[in-house]
Every structure is written in structure tokens, then in C-alpha cells.
Amino acid sequence: MKILIIDEMHLGIVAMLQKAGHQVTYSPKITRSDILDQVSDFDGLIIRSKTPMDRELLEKAVNLKFIGRAGAGLDQIDLDYMAEREIKLFHAAKGNRDAVAEHAVGSLLSLFNNVIKADSEVRKGIWDREGNRGHELMGKTVGIFGYGNMGKSFAKRLAGFGVRILAYDKYKLDFATDQVQEVMWEKVKAEADILSIHVPLTPETRDFFTLKELESFGKPFWLINTARGEVISFATLNAALDRGILRGAVLDVLENEKFQKFSPGQKAEFEKLAARENVIFSPHVAGWTFESYEKINKVLVKKIKKAFKD
Structure with missing residues (x-):
């Protein structure tokens, strides 16, 4: 097949696809207008998030058999039209799930232990032990909202921390393990730290x-968002x-x-958040990460x- 890669990728993918017998065009700097002009010549597209895979583009991709999304999110892809055209979709959530899980745990520990604040102060000659007293993860109840590749990998990384894990997924059932309780959303909200x-x-x-949704939690809690902003x-x-x-x-x-496209309201709220x-x-x-790449x-x-396969 003829495959067009439109985003920056680890170059190993070109060799792997060529070894499998495909003709690969690697064009990470290609513009959307050029994609629209050329896409009819290709059987496959490999993308990150350069341009939406919307109906305008897909209608021009008359020979398209598949799109490969180098990542997990599919929100820029017209899934309904792809299904209508019977274009296959592959995405690579398994490729970066471990990276996401490690990042979430590492950032949470940094937050709990005031690592960024303490580092900044020490560099300025401020030695404030009491002001940087931290929290321990052990004994906390961790709620997971969504138990797909990322949620499951995050739970796995928490296994050694002595935490209680409650997971909710509207579209999955029977995923509980010895370490993870499968619960309703209301229970997560009632008990999560x-x-x-x-x-x-x-x-x-x-x-x-929404603020109303957050108000329905049973107690104050810490939030981690590595999914979608x-x-x-x-x-x-800010309100919460x-x-x-x-x-x-x-x-x-x-x-x-x-940042350059913030509305005035977003700019003001972000500056408050950043402080x-x-x-x-x-x-x-x-x-x-280098590994997930x-x-x-x-x-x-x-x-x-x-x-x-043949």
C-alpha cells in the first residue's frame, strides 16, 4: 500500500512499514492544503494531531483504507464518516500507556511533597522545612475515572503504594482485581482523596x-488530569x-x-491558576517519552x- 505520514514520527516506522512491503512517504512538514491535494493517491495515513481528519479531508481520500493514529486520542477524527466508508482506524494507546501512568504518579508525588516549590526556594537560599511539609500517598483512596489502557496502567503503578483504588468506567464491566475495586461513580465521589x-x-x-459535579464529592480531593483538558x-x-x-x-x-489563542477570560483564569x-x-x-515514541x-x-495480511 501507499502510506503517507503527515506528522513527526520516530523514523523507525518508515523502515518497519517498508519491510512489510509498503511504499512510504514521510512528510512531517506537509500542510493541510497539500494533504488535501495529495491524499487521493494514498491507501493509508499515519497521523498525530496536525490536522483534523474531518469529512472535507476524508471525502478527498478516495482510496483510503486506514488511518493510523500515533497516540490515544481520537477526538479530531470523524469516526462516523470513517465507519460509513469502512475505513479502518488503528490507534496506539498501548504504546504510551506506561508513560502516562508513570507521569501521573510522579507528578502526584511531586505535588504531595512540594518538590517544585521546595526546589525553587532552596535555589534562592530559603530553607523552609515546615512550609514544605508533605503528604503521604499511603492510606489514601484513589479514584480512577475511566479504566481503559491508561487507567489500568495507572492503577498498576499504584500497587506498591499502599493505597485503596476505586475505578469507574461507564462502558466496562467485570474488571475488578485484588487491588482494584470496580464501583459506581457515586462511590468514587463519596470516598476519593x-x-x-x-x-x-x-x-x-x-x-x-462542572463546579456542580465537583461540589458533589464527599470531601476535598486532589485532581490529576493527563487525559484531555x-x-x-x-x-x-479556580473556583474549586x-x-x-x-x-x-x-x-x-x-x-x-x-496560549496565543486564549480568550480574554481564559487568559485571566489561566494566570490565576498559574500563580x-x-x-x-x-x-x-x-x-x-523516548520509549513511547x-x-x-x-x-x-x-x-x-x-x-x-495476505
């Missing part, structure tokens, strides 16, 4: 975490932190990740080979 979000962005999850707004985060509903937050994703010492940010890198390739190529 920490909540980690691991759901895709869909119309159902967009803005799911659009599930909770800056304004909601101001009122003590949230004790702190780990945010690898934001409702708007293009808080009990919030840790990272630039959507939880799944972006290669693992994603292997997962995608394996799926493509399996689907189109």
Missing part, C-alpha cells in the same frame, strides 16, 4: 467536570481551588493549549500488518 481522569474527549466528557475549564478549576473543593491539581492538559503553588503543569507530555511505532505497524 485523589481523582485521576483517564477518559477520551467526547461530547459526553467535554466539560463533564476540555473535560474541565480553567474557571471551574478557591473554595477548597480541590486541594491541588496535576495538569498535563489544558482546555486550550494554544497557585498547589498546581503542577506540564505541556501535554505525559505520554511523550518507539513503542507507538511498533503497536501501529503490528496492527496494520495484522489487518492487511
